[in-house]
Amino acid sequence: MKNNRKAISALSVLAISALGLAACGGGGGSNAKGGGEANPDAIITTNGVEPQNPLIPTNTTEVGGGKIVDLVFSGLVSFEADGTPRMDQAESIEPNDDNTVWTVKLKKGLKFSDGSPVTSDSFIKAWNYGADVANAQGGQYFFENIKGYSADKKGAKLTGLKKVSDTEFTVELNNPEADFLKRIGYSAFVPLPESAFKDMKKFGENPVGNGPYKFESEGAWKHNQGVKLIKSDSYKGPREPKNGGVQITFYESPKTAYADTQADRLDILDQIDPSNFATYKADFDGRNVNQPAAIFQSFTIPQYLDHFKNDEEGKLRRQAISMAIDREEITKTLFDGTRTPASDFTSPVLEGWDNWGKNAEGNDVLKFNPEEAKKRWAEADKISKYEGTFTIAYNADGGHQEWVDALSNQLSRNLGIKAQGKSYPAFKGLLDDQDSDKMTGAMRSGWQSDYPSQVNFLSPLYKTGAGSNYGRYTSKEFDGYLEQAGSADSPEKADELYAKAQSTLLNDLPAIPLWYNNVNGVWSSKVDNVEFGWNSVPIYTEVTKSE
Secondary structure, eight states, rough: OOOOOOOOOOOOSOOOOOOOOSSSOOOOOSSSGGGGGOOOTTEEEEEEESSSSOOOOGGGHHHHHHHHHHHHHSSSSEOOOOSSSESSEEEEEEEOTTTSEEEEEETOOOOOOSSOBBBBBHHHHHEEEEEEEEGGTTTGGTTTTTTOOOSSSOOOTTEEEEEEEETTEEEOOOOOOOHHHTTTOOOOOOOOOOOGGGGGHHHHHSSSOOSSSSESTTTTTEETTTTEEEEOOEEETTTOOOOSSEEEEEEEHHHHHHHHHHHSSEEEEOOOOOGGGTHHHHHTSSEEEEEEEEEEEEEOOOOSSSSSSSHHHHHHHHHHHHHHHOHHHHHHSSSSEEEEESSSSSOBBTTTTHHHHOTTTTGGSSSOHHHHHHHHHHHHHHHOOSSEEEEEEEGGGTTHHHHHHHHHHHHHHSSSSSEEEEEEHHHOOOOOOOOHOOSSSSEEEEEEEESSSSSSHHHHHHHHTTTTTTOOOOOHHHHHHHHHHHHSSSSSHHHHHHHHHHHHHHOOEEEEEEEEEEEEEEEEEEEOOOBBBBOOOOOOGOOOEEE
């Protein structure tokens, strides 16, 4: 969600909670103009942001690109609105007795939007491309449990992938993984056509996928403006579109997108600016949503910065900063109850969260305690005096300025330092500087889950060398718990190990947890059957429009 994604955003032993995820406020049916019959060729319009990179699935790790990739491509499985996995391009996926070998059988007659066949090779070649360190893909680490994977050997092949026939292949894992079925629902595991491997960068500008939608034409991606997708007649799967396509407009401000939705110029808005929280339910009576989503908000202080390394001084400063934040005040006054103060690094929508997340060991550092915060900051100053301004970078196109300003004011007041926000015009620019280790202060961060499991909130963001580990955190202890949990023989045992991993994070604070997001969206009077899924993304294929 990309937020980093998946994007994201980046999970493996737990199922989604049985929370009610139907859109609060009801569907748009009673508000559809004229009550006319749905037009199967109607184009649904929605908001988005400019993707960071060419749209190569294994290198798309943020929500701007992820929204497009998830509509243009389909994997072996996809997810129901509540996060339940279902067969998509696969006819069946069966594990052996110890979950180390998975047999995949594809549906017959699958095709990409250019008419070329989707075969076992389409998956095997795509996964090998994503796993090869030579290709520097942000999602490389998703393949680490497949035999043959190497984090540093260029050209290494996933020897665990074996072709049986054009419609069947097997996947052999290094360690048992009972939740592998969920992992492969992430977009890094989609297939690629042969044409992609001729010029991958060019392909990323005009991708040919196997999903419910396709690019309207070559050049349909107008950079910094938007992209137009139309229904793909070649798609075979459970996400058959009930409309003619999706037009995604890249907005510089959610306030502008909100005004366009009010005027029926935009059909679906999946992110509301904080300035509209107090009025959106009245403005869009019966056409709004406020529901739990697998989104976690934080800010990260890179560990390559002086005074904030992974040492005694750095830990004291991170703990002090975290304890100087009154999360309750911000979520109540600024977000009007659409956020919940964080008590861990994951999300309450995951099954079992009440056991391992609500009362996570060591989460006292997430509670407002200005006296202790000042004490720990002073202890850090005894090691090395901090001078200058503490900055928090954010992207102005994402509606973050208000909370960054509020949080900066709290830090200034409660720690006696100078703190302020640092604005980037667009998310892409912020991501580029994070990628290049050019940050000069903290940066707003967060995660929109890629698939409904606890490890996805942990591994992509904090594991050594992970694609979205922009803080450059490294911990052998944390990495060790992840490895042990990944090979656990039961979900209960994995829960215990992930809980220990979280305790390590709460001690080191590679990021400062802030709050869990609800998805807050609105839609115009022109559309019907609007529902938001477990990951906060509208289920565009189900939306209908009478014009």
